[in-house]
Amino acid sequence: MDNVLAYSKIGETIGSLFFGWFGDTYGRKPSYIISLSLLITGRAISLITSHSYTFFVTGCIIAAFPSTFALQSISLISIEISSPKRRSQIAKYRLIASSFGMCLMPLLYWWLRDWKTFLIVTTVTQLPYLIFSWKIIESPEWLWVNKKPKKCIRQLRHIARVNNASLEKDTENKILSESHTTGNEEALGPLELFSSRRLAINTFLQLCLWVSVTVSYIVSLLSSGEKSDGNPFLEFTWQALIEVPAHFSAAWLVEQLGRRYTSAASSGFTCILWMILGLRELDVFSWLNQGYIGTIIGIVNRFSITIAYYTINLLNMELYPTRLRQSGMSLGNIVSGGAAAVAPYILYVGHRHGVYVSSGILGAVSLLGLLAALFLPETSNMELPETLEEAQQFGNQPQEL
Template sequence: MAFNNIILALTITQHNCKLPEKPANLSEYLWKLKYIPVVEDATGDNRTKFSACLIYTANNETEACSIYDYDKTWYETTVPSDNNWVCDNELNVVNIFSYSKIGETVGSFIFGWFGDVYGRKPTIIISLAMLIIGRLISGTATISMEISSPKRRASVATLRLVFTSIGLCLTPLFYWWLRNWKPYMIITTATLIPCLLFSWNIIESPRWLWVNREYKKCIQKLKLIAKVNNRNLSSTIENEILTSEQDVLADSVKVLGPLALFSGWRLAINTTLQLLLWVCVTLNYTAVLLSSAEKSYGNPFLDFAGQSLAEIPGYFVASWLADRIGRRYTGMISTTITTFIWIIYVFRDFNGTEWLQSQWLGTSLVIINRLTITVSYYIIDLLNFELYPTCLRQTGMALGNVVSGGAGSLAPYVLHLGRRFDVRYSSAILIATTILCGVLTSFFLPETLNVKLPETLEDAQRFGRRDRTYYMSVNVKDETVDSNLPACNRD
């Protein structure tokens, strides 16, 4: 809720120049026609509408509005209505969205490195505190994934993302109740305070402790986990942990930081492909999320909540498909459907056919689009955890968030392009990125279904090189397997 409350607070409500009081004997339409010029709609198809930014002068010329009237049917106030961030000043709203994403980018970069060096727990606590104070960053927690078995990774990711969608669903209900953006922002952000207080009870990741050679603390946390699950940590495992010797690469990872994600041909390819995938998925998801209020066909708060609820079955569908047909094919199906929906939007904007313009079709398209993009978002989120070793997982997630934040900062400008100039421009960009997303997921990234998480940098450098279906250029020399590697890497 705290992370996404800014979306509704920056909603641009319907507006036009403030007009003199309307005489009782004139209709609303004729009164507007007297003062407000008619302009061409950006959606095309020779449609026209009353200008939201211009008014006739005494000389029957047009000029920009000096005072605006805002529709208060649903929103009593928003940030744009309080500050007149509309028309020529509408770019301020776009910039604020963009700055928010840049804040995510900076936070992800810093705290990704911080999490791999100093641990997951302090990262969560500090980022929660900063989010409460300034909403500048998002918590990049990976503990839940690292203490889960391979068979449960998809389920854990599903639960985490489902509760994100529940927060999105609740957010507009608070605005509907409060109607004013200031108390709404305060209350939805204050909901994080209990999370911050209870976060001190979160345990540190045993994987992170092991990779960083804190073996005694690792055993302590494993014993706690075992106790909660009515199990015992065997003395054999305990002795194995205490006597284990970590590869010297663990030290080099701390020095290299994000550069270690490109240390090796296969790891560099996997990292690059994931970053491109982050760009495509985030641009689409952010565009859909930011336009949620614009695609309303009634109560904007209930519509926003309904679209957010559509994400929940999307995550369960994604989890079910990912565990049965794999990550790649699940991503391919979702991006194909999303592409077709963007194409239908183009026909809908430029074709006045009654059934294309029907409310039921518009609502259905929005919900299905949100659901399918949610599936794509789930897949890249899951892949980001599964392709990196423990010593680099937080850094890998951070780098993905950095690129994702950059792509997300472009989404408001893509929407602005279509809203102020021609909707075909934004549609073409979204269609092209969705197709690219499908190609990357389907043909180039390695499949990670039921695969053990890489534990070391060497594991990650080898991961995917044996998949000849998607990597035909592997050298014979690269196929040599070190007999000293764990069995899971030799198989």
């Protein structure tokens, strides 16, 4: 099983590199369709050839290859057709849906009690999305930036028709006349994320934030599970449910405080909670050793980490121009995957040398997230960068800390 997980991670990493470039070069819609097709195909191979280890692993790798981009491609289309004020709402709905899915997953497996049946059920439910994927629109913003003004207008007309409105003639003429001034860049790749000092700083800071959030999230998830003496299926469900109100709170906070301050505050609060958990083992304050105190701290910590996770997902979509947005997200996924692989070892260090040691490491990592968030540019209610040049300058304007 460990080898299967390792091979799947390798497939996920390669897939992140490929689909990040593919989605920015050929569009969000084909990226979604191919991702979902590979996911279903890989699972089907694993089911049919479960008697053969080699073919079973091959199916797992194929399914893992596009594992993050079926959902992210749709999220990008939603973000790119939304006004700046609604971007945080799009992220909120996506993450809340994911949390509810996590709630249902252990309950479904608890009921079925068979991995093949579970895999069949969760794969068959994806088929309608693939069958009707032709109805999905392409991002008009991506079409415009990539010099496809006529297709962009057709998509905008469709959106207007669905909303019982019409696309103004002046808007069509403006799209056609300005199309020659945009999309003049050659095909961009992941290296363009570091093509200027400002863009490289933004990329580095958001990757630091990804590491901070992912490590805290995975350790919180693993440590909660191992301390549970109850039903593991229900325990997983309760943990996922905690995230739902956290997403609502995060959506409100990013609009009131902005992305930077929300992320910095949640990272700082998480840092404090990790320190408190370390003090419990040192017996500095006897009242901290009460069992219910540890439970409360764990719940509040998961709540705080979820807010930070929400914010970095939003920032990751907003920092990059249209032609680099999916590449930026893929780089975040790769770094996040690496951080997730390291997280269990931090938990192991705590078991081996004392919880205060792992708490100190996690506190330092959370502090890194706080500092990274403070020096990122604010994106709340701002126009997303459309070109590489705009992204290279985004954040150069003085911003208050």
